[in-house]
Amino acid sequence: MLGDRIKRARIAAGLSQRRAAELVGLSAMAISKFERGTLTPNSKTLIALGRAFRVRVEYFFRSSSPALQGIRYRKEPSLPKKILAKIEAIVIDHVERFLETLTLYPISPIESFQVPRRLPEVHDLDDVESVALKVRKAWRLGQDPIASVVGVLEEHGILVVIIEVPEGARFDGLAATADGTPIIVVGREWPGDRQRFTLAHELGHLVLDGRLPPGLDEEQACNRFAGAFLVPRERACAALGPHRTQLGSQELLLLKHEYGLSMAGWVHRAHELGIISHSLSTSIFKSFNELGWRTEEPGDPFPQEVSRLHEQLVQRALAENMISTAKAAELLGISTREMREQNPWEVVGAAAHQ
Numbered sequence: 001m002l003g004d005r006i007k008r009a010r011i012a013a014g015l016s017q018r019r020a021a022e023l024v025g026l027s028a029m030a031i032s033k034f035e036r037g038t039l040t041p042n043s044k045t046l047i048a049l050g051r052a053f054r055v056r057v058e059y060f061f062r063s064s065s066p067a068l069q070g071i072r073y074r075k076e077p078s079l080p081k082k083i084l085a086k087i088e089a090i091v092i093d094h095v096e097r098f099l100e101t102l103t104l105y106p107i108s109p110i111e112s113f114q115v116p117r118r119l120p121e122v123h124d125l126d127d128v129e130s131v132a133l134k135v136r137k138a139w140r141l142g143q144d145p146i147a148s149v150v151g152v153l154e155e156h157g158i159l160v161v162i163i164e165v166p167e168g169a170r171f172d173g174l175a176a177t178a179d180g181t182p183i184i185v186v187g188r189e190w191p192g193d194r195q196r197f198t199l200a201h202e203l204g205h206l207v208l209d210g211r212l213p214p215g216l217d218e219e220q221a222c223n224r225f226a227g228a229f230l231v232p233r234e235r236a237c238a239a240l241g242p243h244r245t246q247l248g249s250q251e252l253l254l255l256k257h258e259y260g261l262s263m264a265g266w267v268h269r270a271h272e273l274g275i276i277s278h279s280l281s282t283s284i285f286k287s288f289n290e291l292g293w294r295t296e297e298p299g300d301p302f303p304q305e306v307s308r309l310h311e312q313l314v315q316r317a318l319a320e321n322m323i324s325t326a327k328a329a330e331l332l333g334i335s336t337r338e339m340r341e342q343n344p345w346e347v348v349g350a351a352a353h354q
């Protein structure tokens with residue numbers, strides 16, 4: 001138990017046993033024994049380990065330890081095992097702290113995720129379009145652009161983890177569950193439109209699970225779901241017109257900023273809705289490639305998504321004196337000093353009761 005946590009914290013910090021040993025002034029053998037549970041570190045050593053791995057000592061004693069289940073990478077990653085282990089350790093740490101925060105509340109402050117009821121049957125990609133619309137309807141999103149996809153998912157019981165992708169790693173996102181809570185992980189550095197498409201695509205997997213007929217490619221269906229969720233057909237047709245023989249790059253850039261769907265995403269959308277021909281979409285993507293726009297689109301990037309739910313729940317518990325500042329810091333994975341700096345006003349209104 002303690003050994004597992006030491007190992008996980010070391011991996012999350014990206015350290016080998018040998019490097020960890022150097023940092024705390026012990027042998028690699030000792031670290032290995034701690035991790036296997038054949039030797040128990042004393043409190044001084046634990047403090048040193050916490051410092052080396054940049055975790056609080058309390059981390060080593062946290063009780064619940066949810067396993068991530070059904071981990072599915074957006075694209076089969078060509079990442080080295082070591083980096084995958086590191087990403088998973090970072091995610092588990094986030095999830096643990098989040099689930100522990102939830103246990104502070106006698107009644108769960110969040111809804112549990114449920115696929116909206118009475119979704120249309122799916123036979124082809126057009127039906128996927130209707131499913132996305134139905135989800136929007138069930139969640140009362142109307143047809144307008146979605147200001148925060150993270151906010152919408154969090155409101156419906158999906159935990160979004162935004163991680164700093166380890167340097168040099170090509171990471172396209174992952175989905176998993178822990179204790180029945182669906183989790184979607186995206187990269188912090190990605191442009192906002194990429195984060196949003198990945199989130200909507202993964203929502204597609206959750207919603208379409210078990211609903212697709214054999215022969216309909218799930219990845220393609222989830223991409224279609226994502227496009228339709230971000231820009232409903234009616235809006236796309238209204239914005240672009242029913243039939244086009246060319247699309248302007250400035251036009252695509254404006255639409256990207258209105259809906260948070262990439263320029264390339266708009267070209268796909270125009271094609272799948274029959275607004276442009278297949279040959280026009282091929283030729284547009286060819287020029288996108290030549291201009292390097294498949295790697296980085298021109299103009300201002302779309303603002304990144306932020307997740308506030310966890311911090312809000314911790315701050316609420318802190319304001320209600322359910323936890324100490326130190327505990328709040330631990331739950332947010334920051335130092336007590338950082339926590340104090342973030343809370344310079346303490347509880348607003350407390351003085352009035354004295």
Ligand SMILES: [Zn+2]
Binds near residue numbers: 074201205218222
């Ligand atoms: Zn997928």
